[in-house]
Amino acid sequence: MKFTRARGVGLLGIFIAIVLIFAVNNSLGNKITEKSKIQSIWDFTSTIRIPDSANMKVDPKAPPVAAIELPTMITISLICGALVIAGGTLIAKNPERGWVAPYMSSVIALGFFSILLWAVANNSVDLSDTLSRVVRLGTPIAIGALAGIVCERSGVVNIGIEGMMLTAACFGYAAAAISARAIYGDALPESAVRGVVWMPLIIGILGAIVTGGMMAALHAWLSIRFKVDQVISGTVINIMAVGITGFTRTNFLLKFESPLRTGLPQMPLGPLADIPLLGPILFDHKPITYLMILMVFGLNFFLFRTVWGLRTRAIGEHPKAADTVGINVNRMRYRNVIIGGMIAGVAGAWFSLEGSFGFDDGMTSGQGFISLAAMIFGKWNPIGAFGGSLLFSSADALQLKVQAYSFDLPSQFMQMLPYVVTLIVLAGVIGRARPPAASGKVYEK
Amino acid sequence: MANEQQAPAETKKPAEAKPTKRSLPWLSEAIVPLLAILTAVLIGAVIVFISIPSNKLPAFDLSLYGSRSDWFFSTLPERLRVTLSAFTGLFSGAFGDWSKPSTIPGAISNTLVESTPYILAGLAVAVTFKAGLFNVGAEGQLLMGALGSVAVAAFMPQWFGVASIPAIIHLPAALLAGVLAGAMWGIIPGYLRAKTGAHEVITTIMLNYIALQIMDYLINGVMKDKSATLQRTPFIHENAALPRIISKATDPSLTGGQAYPRLFTTTSSTWDLRIHMGIIIAFVMVGFIWWLMNRTPKGFEIKTVGENPEAARYAGMNITGTVVGAMGISGALAGLAGTSQVVGLEYNLKAVFSSGLGFDSLAIALLAKSNPIAIVPAALFWGALRTGAGAMQINTGISINLINIIQALVIMFIAADQIVRWIYRIKQAEGGKITFNRSWGK
Numbered sequence: 001m002k003f004t005r006a007r008g009v010g011l012l013g014i015f016i017a018i019v020l021i022f023a024v025n026n027s028l029g030n031k032i033t034e035k036s037k038i039q040s041i042w043d044f045t046s047t048i049r050i051p052d053s054a055n056m057k058v059d060p061k062a063p064p065v066a067a068i069e070l071p072t073m074i075t076i077s078l079i080c081g082a083l084v085i086a087g088g089t090l091i092a093k094n095p096e097r098g099w100v101a102p103y104m105s106s107v108i109a110l111g112f113f114s115i116l117l118w119a120v121a122n123n124s125v126d127l128s129d130t131l132s133r134v135v136r137l138g139t140p141i142a143i144g145a146l147a148g149i150v151c152e153r154s155g156v157v158n159i160g161i162e163g164m165m166l167t168a169a170c171f172g173y174a175a176a177a178i179s180a181r182a183i184y185g186d187a188l189p190e191s192a193v194r195g196v197v198w199m200p201l202i203i204g205i206l207g208a209i210v211t212g213g214m215m216a217a218l219h220a221w222l223s224i225r226f227k228v229d230q231v232i233s234g235t236v237i238n239i240m241a242v243g244i245t246g247f248t249r250t251n252f253l254l255k256f257e258s259p260l261r262t263g264l265p266q267m268p269l270g271p272l273a274d275i276p277l278l279g280p281i282l283f284d285h286k287p288i289t290y291l292m293i294l295m296v297f298g299l300n301f302f303l304f305r306t307v308w309g310l311r312t313r314a315i316g317e318h319p320k321a322a323d324t325v326g327i328n329v330n331r332m333r334y335r336n337v338i339i340g341g342m343i344a345g346v347a348g349a350w351f352s353l354e355g356s357f358g359f360d361d362g363m364t365s366g367q368g369f370i371s372l373a374a375m376i377f378g379k380w381n382p383i384g385a386f387g388g389s390l391l392f393s394s395a396d397a398l399q400l401k402v403q404a405y406s407f408d409l410p411s412q413f414m415q416m417l418p419y420v421v422t423l424i425v426l427a428g429v430i431g432r433a434r435p436p437a438a439s440g441k442v443y444e445k
Numbered sequence: 446m447a448n449e450q451q452a453p454a455e456t457k458k459p460a461e462a463k464p465t466k467r468s469l470p471w472l473s474e475a476i477v478p479l480l481a482i483l484t485a486v487l488i489g490a491v492i493v494f495i496s497i498p499s500n501k502l503p504a505f506d507l508s509l510y511g512s513r514s515d516w517f518f519s520t521l522p523e524r525l526r527v528t529l530s531a532f533t534g535l536f537s538g539a540f541g542d543w544s545k546p547s548t549i550p551g552a553i554s555n556t557l558v559e560s561t562p563y564i565l566a567g568l569a570v571a572v573t574f575k576a577g578l579f580n581v582g583a584e585g586q587l588l589m590g591a592l593g594s595v596a597v598a599a600f601m602p603q604w605f606g607v608a609s610i611p612a613i614i615h616l617p618a619a620l621l622a623g624v625l626a627g628a629m630w631g632i633i634p635g636y637l638r639a640k641t642g643a644h645e646v647i648t649t650i651m652l653n654y655i656a657l658q659i660m661d662y663l664i665n666g667v668m669k670d671k672s673a674t675l676q677r678t679p680f681i682h683e684n685a686a687l688p689r690i691i692s693k694a695t696d697p698s699l700t701g702g703q704a705y706p707r708l709f710t711t712t713s714s715t716w717d718l719r720i721h722m723g724i725i726i727a728f729v730m731v732g733f734i735w736w737l738m739n740r741t742p743k744g745f746e747i748k749t750v751g752e753n754p755e756a757a758r759y760a761g762m763n764i765t766g767t768v769v770g771a772m773g774i775s776g777a778l779a780g781l782a783g784t785s786q787v788v789g790l791e792y793n794l795k796a797v798f799s800s801g802l803g804f805d806s807l808a809i810a811l812l813a814k815s816n817p818i819a820i821v822p823a824a825l826f827w828g829a830l831r832t833g834a835g836a837m838q839i840n841t842g843i844s845i846n847l848i849n850i851i852q853a854l855v856i857m858f859i860a861a862d863q864i865v866r867w868i869y870r871i872k873q874a875e876g877g878k879i880t881f882n883r884s885w886g887k
Contacts (some may be wrong), residue, residue, distance in 0.1 A: 212830040226861040231579050236857045239804050243849025249498055250844040369650045412662035426643040
């Protein structure tokens, strides 16, 4: 029997399922006490609540739309059993293509679901809140992945997305803080103290976009004009971002007092946000999250339905042919890398203006690299990359969610989950992924 | 190294051989890196000049100066003075204040101590550059090395239920544990790269974050010193410590009762130096890697795989083995860097251990053009820069992050040497351009 990727992934899935079942068994066994009146591990139930979003605003204690009680141990056993059977099938059949990514996604998704059930054994969890976190935390990863797609589809590897995001986060926040002070002076006007002042926040987002574009221009200049290896050029961007933002933060931002206190506000979309389950997940977010969803579908349209998209794909796959029909390859690459940087700038704005308000050193914490993994997972397709982003962000959402419960796994292991998942997915999926043919190659006439 | 490869070709056509290249080959190799450093430092000076913290300058006052630009221009001499003091601060931090000779040994020893992990980690990255890999994971490999060595150095007697283990066993065991832990953290991305095509830049960065969490877990868990308020491991056993070269005897009340070894003990505080045997190990490793890369078939294989994987495959070389091996050697060297910090300098492992050493070592390897011998001056330069930066921050209030900007500029100018050549009108050398295995997939 030959060891192939499909078999490897199947084996890994079986291993994860078996470890999970033993860990849960062990952990719940330790939780049985005299007080809780629980006799055996089969008595634990995990309750999943779907709150009534419409009535919650009037009465926070409104009864949920649904409260599903799942027997913890039985559900997890069934899930793990299914994963083992599917993994066994993968090993036995050894399919050529098409089954590795779906199996891997379901191992991760169902594994996360089991960990959630495990954490809330004898407790309850709010499902709509958990899933809405997944979308929220997936926002910067998805936007970063889009930035990567624009660059790589036109043939430039962009490993500097992390740095572009970080710089954009820093200067986006600086632009918001400084413009707020320039417009309003030391204190916000009475009318704005409770509300949101839009003007500086919009200037902040624009500042972030411009910053991202400038960093990308440097990347383009180095890798197109000077033909620097694109990985090195991206690394230059990443290191420079750490220096510039750290320098700006200690020398200016820490001393600068801005009247602005809050970032972008929550914007529920009217009655849509009141739909149970779906409302909080899709229609009750902050502005950049909506923008992300628009950008995903927008880029999908532009990339596959417009002249610009066709040309972009052409110079990424076969620049020579594109040149022959009169497309200026390098000018197009310049433009697309800068557009990509501006998109990464939006992701940067998410960190300092939406996710939290303010700037910290290294606040992007590797999300730029995770978004590259999401891009590869989605095979350089915007919608696929969006799916990949949700997969990665669910690790982060799960990690934050279980902190509220007394959970057996050490928090450090939960915190390394996004990185471990990225590692596994990259190793398992990438061989099947085919990057744009000319990606990473300098174009010379 | 590029010289050696070019040298035979040049001897064959003596008529056209350039005289400058023959007389001082190392100078023509070094000129671009030196100018790159110079340019980066000059840009750093401009940044300092513009962004001097306001408490070092006369405050802006609308009644005294007509506008902000008038204020900027009337403070020019003051700005120039602060900028210069930043660089004199940088120098005296790294090499001592030459008007006070007693500060010189301490400063130079600090620079050498700072350079020790840079030499080892720079070597680590250089080996992978040779194999066409871009190892951004020196940071994580270094952390794992530090963890491995501290586990053995602090806890090994406990495992065997004895009070102490002779230094002849304990010290090598601690070093070996660090090296193996680092190598393991290098082999994982190497194997993933060779077998699945997962790009080492992303996998090594993910492993850096994972290593950080593992360290956090161990330092707060099984390896925590229960008696300490700080998050740190217990002090390592004195038999597992690398001796300092010349220093005062340790004060056991500060080191948990351990008396760490010194080659020469002194009572003078001028000669109370932190320099330890780690630097000797680093120099030995430089020689070893030079020998490995230039005098052994393994080194030849690594270089061939890096320069032309297709040719290596046709020649029947084991690509997987070479990639995994190069990453393993790299991880081992980075692990040794972490180990020497633990058993030579810190004597325990704190939650804040390494600060961006991974990226620094990338810069050093690029600066040295992956030449093992050239790693030494590059690392010494970097050590001096880092040591001096601390003093600079105290003297002028300029953030230490300036060094990170200079570092990125140095990498940029080295990688895009056309910029430097264009600025200083230097002719293009043949070859010598750095490229990596580029595609994401296999």
